[in-house]
Amino acid sequence: MNRRFLLLGALAYLLLLLGLGSLTGEVFALVIPLAVYMGAALLYAPRPARMSAFRTLSTGRVLPGTPIQVRLRVVNEGDRLEEVLIESSPPPSFRVTDGWTRALVTLSPGGAVELTYTLEGERASVTLGPVQVTVREHLGLLFCKMAVPAPAHLQILPQPVRLKRLAIRPLRTRAYAGPVPARQPGSGVEFFGVREYQPGDPLRWLNWKASGRHPHALFTNEFEQERIADVGLILDARRRSDVQFRADSLFEHAVRAAASLADMFLNEGNRVGLLVYGGVLDWTFPGYGRVQRERLMRALASARTGASLVFDRLDYLPTRFFPSRSQIVLISPLWRDDLPTLIRLRARGYQLLVVSPDPLAFEAERLPTQPSVETALRIARLERRFVLRRLRRAGVRVVDWDVQRPLGEALYAALGRVAARPMAVGWR
Amino acid sequence: MRPTDRVRLAATLLAVLAPAVGYGLARLWGASLLLIGLGGLWLAGQWKGWLWSGTAGLAGVVLAGTAGLWLGVGAGWGLAGVVGALAAWDLHWFAHRRGRTAVSLEEERLEWLHLRRLAAVIGLGAALGGGALLVRVNLGFGGALLLGGLALAGLALLLKSSRQPPTSNL
Numbered sequence: 001m002n003r004r005f006l007l008l009g010a011l012a013y014l015l016l017l018l019g020l021g022s023l024t025g026e027v028f029a030l031v032i033p034l035a036v037y038m039g040a041a042l043l044y045a046p047r048p049a050r051m052s053a054f055r056t057l058s059t060g061r062v063l064p065g066t067p068i069q070v071r072l073r074v075v076n077e078g079d080r081l082e083e084v085l086i087e088s089s090p091p092p093s094f095r096v097t098d099g100w101t102r103a104l105v106t107l108s109p110g111g112a113v114e115l116t117y118t119l120e121g122e123r124a125s126v127t128l129g130p131v132q133v134t135v136r137e138h139l140g141l142l143f144c145k146m147a148v149p150a151p152a153h154l155q156i157l158p159q160p161v162r163l164k165r166l167a168i169r170p171l172r173t174r175a176y177a178g179p180v181p182a183r184q185p186g187s188g189v190e191f192f193g194v195r196e197y198q199p200g201d202p203l204r205w206l207n208w209k210a211s212g213r214h215p216h217a218l219f220t221n222e223f224e225q226e227r228i229a230d231v232g233l234i235l236d237a238r239r240r241s242d243v244q245f246r247a248d249s250l251f252e253h254a255v256r257a258a259a260s261l262a263d264m265f266l267n268e269g270n271r272v273g274l275l276v277y278g279g280v281l282d283w284t285f286p287g288y289g290r291v292q293r294e295r296l297m298r299a300l301a302s303a304r305t306g307a308s309l310v311f312d313r314l315d316y317l318p319t320r321f322f323p324s325r326s327q328i329v330l331i332s333p334l335w336r337d338d339l340p341t342l343i344r345l346r347a348r349g350y351q352l353l354v355v356s357p358d359p360l361a362f363e364a365e366r367l368p369t370q371p372s373v374e375t376a377l378r379i380a381r382l383e384r385r386f387v388l389r390r391l392r393r394a395g396v397r398v399v400d401w402d403v404q405r406p407l408g409e410a411l412y413a414a415l416g417r418v419a420a421r422p423m424a425v426g427w428r
Numbered sequence: 429m430r431p432t433d434r435v436r437l438a439a440t441l442l443a444v445l446a447p448a449v450g451y452g453l454a455r456l457w458g459a460s461l462l463l464i465g466l467g468g469l470w471l472a473g474q475w476k477g478w479l480w481s482g483t484a485g486l487a488g489v490v491l492a493g494t495a496g497l498w499l500g501v502g503a504g505w506g507l508a509g510v511v512g513a514l515a516a517w518d519l520h521w522f523a524h525r526r527g528r529t530a531v532s533l534e535e536e537r538l539e540w541l542h543l544r545r546l547a548a549v550i551g552l553g554a555a556l557g558g559g560a561l562l563v564r565v566n567l568g569f570g571g572a573l574l575l576g577g578l579a580l581a582g583l584a585l586l587l588k589s590s591r592q593p594p595t596s597n598l
Contacts, residue, residue, distance in 0.1 A: 004521065007483060011490050013582065018494060020576050026503040029560040030493055033511050033553030037518075040549045082545075083538065085525065102529040106538050138545035140521055 005041065005141045008034050041141035050078035053131045053150035055088075061155045061298075064122050067097060072115040072150065074131060076107040085134040086113060088150075094121035121156055123255065125302035128152045157297040160259040163408050165268060166415065170229045170351040171325035178228030178269045186225030193222045230273075230286060231265045232322040233258055235300070236332030237278025239307040243333075243359045245366045251305050253357050253403040254331045260407055261329055261355070262296045274299055275321055277314070279306015283321055314341040325349040333359045336387055343394045352396045355411070360384060361402040432539050436519035440470055442512030443489050450496055450505025459499075463492055474520055477527070482520035489513035503561050511554045518546055 012034040019027030051074060058069035072088050088101045099117030107113065130147035165179065173182040185192050194207050197218035210219040235258045242251040258274070265272045266289065273286030274296050284299045286292075310316060313335075322328055328350045332338065346352050360380050367373050388398050401410040444467030451459040466488045473481020490513065493506025522542055526535075 007487070009582075011487065015490070015494055016575075020572060022498075023572070024497055025564070026497050026506075026561060027494060029503060029557045030490065030497075030506055030510050032557040032560055033507070033514055033550065034490075036553035036556060037514055037549055040545070044545075082541065083525075085529065100529065104526050104529040104538065105534050106541055138542050139518060139549065140525065 002141070002143065005038065008038055008141070012038070037139065038141065041137055041139045044082065044137035044139075045142045046082070046135040046137055046144045047079075048144050048146060049076065049081055049084075049133065049135050051076055051133055051146070051148050053148040055128060055131075055150040055152040057152050057154060060153060061157060063159050064156055065120060066156075068119045068154065070115075070117055070119060070128075070152075072117075072131065073112055074115075074133070074148065075112040076109060078109065080109055081107040081135050082138045083136040083140065084113075085136070086115065087132040087134075088115060088117075089129070089132070090119055091121070091124065091126045091128065091154075093124050093126075094119045119154075123156050123158050123252065123301055125155045125298065126153070128154060155298060155301045157301045158255050158259040160263040160297075161256065161407055163260050163264040163411065166261075166264060166411060168229060168231070168327045168351065168353065170231075170327040171349055172323065173225075173227035173229045174271060176228050176269070178226060180227055180229040180270070182225040182227040184225045185222040188223040188226045190224040190226075191221060192224040194219050195222055196220070228269045228271060230323045230326035231270050232286070232326060232328045233262055233265075233272065233274045233296075234317070234328060234330045234332070235274065235276045235303060236330065237276050237303055237305050238312060239278070239305045240312070241333050241335070241359075242305045243363050245363070250333060250357050250359055250362050250403065253362075254333075255300050255303055257355055257357070257401070257407050258331050259297060259300050261331070262300075263293060266290075266293050266296075272296065273321065275318070276300075276303045277311060277317065278304070279308045279311070281311065281318065283318075314338045317341060317345075319345065319348070319350075322350065325351075327351045327353065329353045329355065331355045331357070333357050334384070334387055334391075336383065339387060339390055342391060342396060346394050346396055353399070353415075354391060354396055355399045355401055355407075356388070357401050357403050358384070361404070430539060432519050432522060432543060435543060436474065436516055436523065437471075439512045439515035439519065440467060440474070440485070443467070443485065443509050443516050444470070444512075446505050446508035446512060447489060447492050447496060447501065450501040450509075451492075451499075453502070453505075454496070454500045456499060456501070459492065459496075463489070470516070474523070477524065479521070479524055482517045486513045486517040504558070507554070507557045507561065511550055511557070514553070515546060515550050 012031050015027050015031045015034075019025070019031070053072065053074045055073075056071045062068055070088075072086075074086050076084075084105050084107050086103045086105070090096055090101060097118045097120050100115060101117050103113055103115055105113050128151065130149045132145065133148050134143050134145050136143040169181055169183075171183070173180050181188070181190060185195070194210050197206065197211075197220045201220045205220045207219045207221050211217065235254060237251065242249060244250070262272055262274065269288065271286045271288055272292060274284040276282040276299065282299060282303065284295050287295065328345065330342070330352065332354065334354065334356050342352060342354070360377060364377055367377075388400055391398050397415060399410055399414040401407060444463050448460040448463040448467075451457075451463065466485060470481050470485035472478075473485075489509045493509045496506050497503055526538075
């Protein structure tokens, strides 16, 4: 029953009471059409219908901005339905670029209706919800609503940016050949050291200078082995680390950076894992190659910011997920209270690279130009500079990234060379 | 113009012009003009998609028809107005439901079925209402009390159902 029925009922009873009160018979004649209308609605009142729905997508995984065609077929498996409203609402972050998501039809037993529409959206991992069906009699006074399930899963993966090779130098590498210097002698191209000549060594590797100083011995050059490494990506998904302005979000830039770095490290043959640290911990076990790339992109597609009292600081970072002395890449705007945890990680032998999207540059251009705002920004920038400097002094490589600039540009400007050994590791 | 739009226009004109003529014949020109103004507002609301104009139109015509009975307006004009207002109000909502959906799916068949149902209901209501105007029944105190009791019981049912949570936003 809805407001229309109540309106008719109220009018009918008002007239009835007026007629009875004034004993004017003609008033009852005016009530009759209203009563017949309501009576017809009650006579043909709809019952819950038996329906089934099938939804197919042109593709279940796409990049942002790619159109996805959705085909929805709704079948009436029961009695005749006089008027049926079928609504298939798109998820909140999607927009309909073509076609209709609603239809008003009449369905005979076994009858079906098909809706086709096109969706576009940004990064997401969603299951399209049930189809809302409203069955009415022809006059539309009485209705019956139901949700008919038609699940379909859709993922819009983040679009990684192609990055050139980034030099990393973890203390420990894996057994397979790769691009990372392994701090061990072996086959490679970088000079590692000199040792005594052993039969079988290639003659072209002989170090004549060293051999010349020792008349009775020969020395040969050693090269540094290059192997693959374990790389752990940590994406900071704490809600307080996100800055949002209309449709733009610092977290989206961080996700794209994580996708780009994952893509780059996997292309070089490294073993890459991902931890999304926010409201919950979402861990993608390390792996190699294209299958792992797909796993990581799907995990990033469903990454969301969240708030948690437990994971509000980085103190509870589960380091057991990361092999000891491996490379960790943290993508985070950074807070001052993150410093002790990061320095502890460095002290435990992890090679740490922090890619920090600058929240101040992101927000500054959206704030009004006022003296108080300028002063606040200056203080915040000083604080940020202090945090970054402390990290660099502890041997952490830091990329201060203004998200308006390409990520590759910021990375190679900050990391032109592999970092020297840390001057001091500790935190007072 | 679709068939339902043509019928809606005709019903709206009947709804306001019938009681307006009745009031005019009773030399109540102010009320006539008010009804014509109400009709103009209703037509504008149908064009603009203002649903509230339909509700205002229906309530206005029904109340005007009722009030006219005590002001010397013939009951037949009021009955014609109520019948027209009911049809126009129904088709106004039907156009609203149809307007926000895909327009190519069995549209003609749906319209035809709706008009057929509406014609039967309105026709029956008008016939019974017209017949009621011709019949004279002496209602004693007991009969009036019974009718009053039924009316109150029905009102209580209506109020009870209105307190239930709505299952539609239409």
